[in-house]
Amino acid sequence: xxxxxxxxxxxxxxxxxxxxxxxxxxxxxxxxxxxxxxxxxxxxxxxxxxxxxxxxxxxxxxxxxxxxxxxxxxxxxxxxxxxxxxxxxxxxxxxxxxxxxxxxxxxxxxxxxxxxxxxxxxxxxxxxxxxxxxxxxxxxxxxxxxxxxxxxxxxxxxxxxxxxxxxxxxxxxxxxxxxxxxxxxxxxxxxxxxxxxxxxxxxxxxxxxxxxxxxxxxxxxxxxxxxxxxxxxxxxxxxxxxxxxxxxxxxxxxxxxxxxxxxxxxxxxxxxxxxxxxxxxxxxxxxxxxxxxxxxxxxxxxxxxxxxxxxxxxxxxxxxxxxxxxxxxxxxxxxxxxxxxxxxxxxxxxxxxxxxxx
Amino acid sequence: xxxxxxxxxxxxxxxxxxxxxxxxxxxxxxxxxxxxxxxxxxxxxxxxxxxxxxxxxxxxxxxxxxxxxxxxxxxxxxxxxxxxxxxxxxxxxxxxxxxxxxxxxxxxxxxxxxxxxxxxxxxxxxxxxxxxxxxxxxxxxxxxxxxxxxxxxxxxxxxxxxxxxxxxxxxxxxxxxxxxxxxxxxxxxxxxxxxxxxxxxxxxxxxxxxxxxxxxxxxxxxxxxxxxxxxxxxxxxxxxxxxxxxxxxxxxxxxxxxxxxxxxxxxxxxxxxxxxxxxxxxxxxxxxxxxxxxxxxxxxxxxxxxxxxxxxxxxxxxxxxxxxxxxxxxxxxxxxxxxxxxxxxxxxxxxxxxxxxxxxxxxxxxxxxxxxxxxxxxxxxxxxxxxxxxxxxx
Numbered sequence: 001x002x003x004x005x006x007x008x009x010x011x012x013x014x015x016x017x018x019x020x021x022x023x024x025x026x027x028x029x030x031x032x033x034x035x036x037x038x039x040x041x042x043x044x045x046x047x048x049x050x051x052x053x054x055x056x057x058x059x060x061x062x063x064x065x066x067x068x069x070x071x072x073x074x075x076x077x078x079x080x081x082x083x084x085x086x087x088x089x090x091x092x093x094x095x096x097x098x099x100x101x102x103x104x105x106x107x108x109x110x111x112x113x114x115x116x117x118x119x120x121x122x123x124x125x126x127x128x129x130x131x132x133x134x135x136x137x138x139x140x141x142x143x144x145x146x147x148x149x150x151x152x153x154x155x156x157x158x159x160x161x162x163x164x165x166x167x168x169x170x171x172x173x174x175x176x177x178x179x180x181x182x183x184x185x186x187x188x189x190x191x192x193x194x195x196x197x198x199x200x201x202x203x204x205x206x207x208x209x210x211x212x213x214x215x216x217x218x219x220x221x222x223x224x225x226x227x228x229x230x231x232x233x234x235x236x237x238x239x240x241x242x243x244x245x246x247x248x249x250x251x252x253x254x255x256x257x258x259x260x261x262x263x264x265x266x267x268x269x270x271x272x273x274x275x276x277x278x279x280x281x282x283x284x285x286x287x288x289x290x291x292x293x294x295x296x297x298x299x300x301x302x303x304x305x306x307x308x309x310x311x312x313x314x315x316x317x318x319x320x321x322x323x324x325x326x327x328x329x330x331x332x333x334x335x336x337x338x339x340x341x342x343x344x345x346x347x348x349x350x351x352x353x354x355x356x357x358x
Numbered sequence: 359x360x361x362x363x364x365x366x367x368x369x370x371x372x373x374x375x376x377x378x379x380x381x382x383x384x385x386x387x388x389x390x391x392x393x394x395x396x397x398x399x400x401x402x403x404x405x406x407x408x409x410x411x412x413x414x415x416x417x418x419x420x421x422x423x424x425x426x427x428x429x430x431x432x433x434x435x436x437x438x439x440x441x442x443x444x445x446x447x448x449x450x451x452x453x454x455x456x457x458x459x460x461x462x463x464x465x466x467x468x469x470x471x472x473x474x475x476x477x478x479x480x481x482x483x484x485x486x487x488x489x490x491x492x493x494x495x496x497x498x499x500x501x502x503x504x505x506x507x508x509x510x511x512x513x514x515x516x517x518x519x520x521x522x523x524x525x526x527x528x529x530x531x532x533x534x535x536x537x538x539x540x541x542x543x544x545x546x547x548x549x550x551x552x553x554x555x556x557x558x559x560x561x562x563x564x565x566x567x568x569x570x571x572x573x574x575x576x577x578x579x580x581x582x583x584x585x586x587x588x589x590x591x592x593x594x595x596x597x598x599x600x601x602x603x604x605x606x607x608x609x610x611x612x613x614x615x616x617x618x619x620x621x622x623x624x625x626x627x628x629x630x631x632x633x634x635x636x637x638x639x640x641x642x643x644x645x646x647x648x649x650x651x652x653x654x655x656x657x658x659x660x661x662x663x664x665x666x667x668x669x670x671x672x673x674x675x676x677x678x679x680x681x682x683x684x685x686x687x688x689x690x691x692x693x694x695x696x697x698x699x700x701x702x703x704x705x706x707x708x709x710x711x712x713x714x715x716x717x718x719x720x721x722x723x724x725x726x727x728x729x730x731x732x733x734x735x736x737x738x739x740x741x742x743x744x745x746x747x748x749x750x751x752x
């Protein structure tokens with residue numbers, strides 16, 4: 001297993017300093033997920049709402065990757081922000097405006113603020129204590145939604161009106177959200193793309209690199225003068241805002257917000273998707289979420305009674321046999337083709353695993 | 359050679375004719391197959407399969423296919439997503455199932471847009487059928503079967519005080535509303551009301567609080583399944599039965615759950631629209647088929663009859679209008695329809711597309727070593743009281 005520690009070119013990293021603009025031909029594969037996503041729109045008749053749900057979970061997984069993967073914040077309460085976003089978008093649509101983008105922005109900002117506030121609290125702790133606090137905070141949000149029936153509908157769920165046409169500003173008629181979910185799919189895809197670019201810039205920025213350092217050795221980072229706590233709070237806030245956007249998108253797509261959007265189970269599932277795809281890889285979220293949901297969809301259709309066994313078995317297989325998740329597997333396959341050619345890589349996020357063990 | 363060609367042509371012809379005339383009719387069903395309410399999905403499914411065994415898997419040569427999907431818990435968002443998939447991907451002709459109210463409410467505007475006829479096999483909140491003109495219900499409404507209970511308790515059983523413990527979601531609120539209203543109208547006194555969140559599994563504090571008021575009876579409403587079993591057990595464990603406190607129930611003491619509760623449940627009074635021990639020929643045939651197909655322990659419940667009658671309605675509709683029956687044709691067809699269900703005579707309300715039926719008062723007894731419900735009183739045909747009281751509410 002010596003290749004585990006070998007310096008390998010991280011797939012999603014271009015050399016430092018080169019932005020999206022200076023992409024070289026060998027980086028063209030970065031376009032692949034987006035080409036697939038757009039192609040899906042044209043060929044997958046009847047699957048658009050499924051595709052939309054996959055995109056939403058990709059965004060949610062990506063948000064967890066920022067917090068758990070890059071910043072090393074161990075959280076099992078990320079559904080709190082997803083749920084906050086979903087309920088906020090739902091409540092905005094019911095009581096204020098059905099403009100989708102307005103709902104999205106309010107939900108994102110509110111989830112971000114709550115992320116910063118709760119982050120300020122939990123990021124004073126570490127390890128098990130932090131883990132417990134994230135759980136506690138998620139449970140609190142869940143109970144608030146459960147009890148505040150007049151606003152959230154409690155166990156009955158909150159029915160959200162259909163969004164007004166997209167971009168219907170300045171007299172423009174906008175794009176109507178159709179029954180088949182085709183507009184919804186493109187809308188969701190665009191939002192995911194915007195967040196992906198932001199996430200990409202963040203993890204490549206000095207700020208993102210400093211979080212890499214904090215995750216591996218917070219003491220040393222503090223010693224060299226990094227404001228560790230603030231950086232973690234900032235990253236947690238960004239991650240929460242992103243999760244809030246995912247929740248808001250789901251509220252608008254499903255037009256129903258239930259308590260399940262705040263449940264522990266959802267926090268668990270998104271962590272599973274992240275591990276499945278591969279942490280600290282950005283595209284891991286794409287693979288993990290898409291693969292998990294496809295298998296779930298297929299298994300539930302084949303056997304509606306025992307489908308959870310399939311999901312459980314799959315998870316065990318990935319954890320036991322696929323280190324680094326599906327992205328790790330791809331690395332190995334491409335590594336074979338490329339004959340373990342070493343490029344001018346920076347310190348790879350994969351190889352950082354070695355430093356993880358404290 | 360010529361003979362062979364003729365045969366082939368004839369074969370091809372018959373094949374193409376039978377192929378052209380035979381349609382596949384798809385019935386999608388959404389219910390819980392996993393989690394605390396999994397018993398519903400199982401009962402629906404067994405009932406639908408038993409119905410097909412008796413009535414055939416095809417109608418006039420057109421195959422009827424059943425497609426099952428797991429709601430996976432009290433998850434309305436998932437139900438909506440599944441309904442969308444069944445409609446757009448599987449291209450179903452009928453949507454059915456729905457054990458819990460939130461899931462049924464979640465699909466209301468979707469089925470209206472898709473003009474998808476939707477038969478509710480259980481979900482019992484009164485308002486559901488008003489949420490879409492494409493809903494029809496073959497089960498019951500909560501207020502319909504609770505209505506006779508409080509009056510009987512006060513007037514016949516001489517119970518003067520009561521306390522309600524209901525699940526904190528729409529059907530629970532419906533049950534609490536009608537029970538309190540009728541109990542007080544009959545001259546009884548309410549000593550308290552408690553609402554229990556759906557996800558609660560420890561009922562001790564609730565039962566304890568009710569008992570502390572010194573009430574003569576406790577009325578419970580909680581979705582049947584693992585939670586209802588543990589609530590009834592809790593009642594016995596606290597020694598309330600020994601103290602003479604009466605337990606008043608509905609679907610919680612159905613025959614299928616009695617073995618898991620045990621002998622403590624003997625004497626519990628409930629009102630419901632279906633008693634498993636009734637001797638209607640339809641019911642005897644249903645029970646026989648279930649035992650043949652699924653073993654000696656297969657016991658029908660309200661989910662079974664809801665699904666059975668829903669299938670009856672769909673089959674009869676297809677027989678009349680053919681395999682290409684539209685949503686609007688079917689909804690016109692169901693209005694005012696009457697037939698003999700395993701539970702007794704029933705009809706579909708022509709205005710509300712909801713069920714009108716008799717309600718049975720029952721007591722749990724032990725017969726031949728088996729815990730069963732025995733009818734002791736039958737009402738006339740009852741229309742959903744909530745709809746009568748709220749003619750315009752939506």
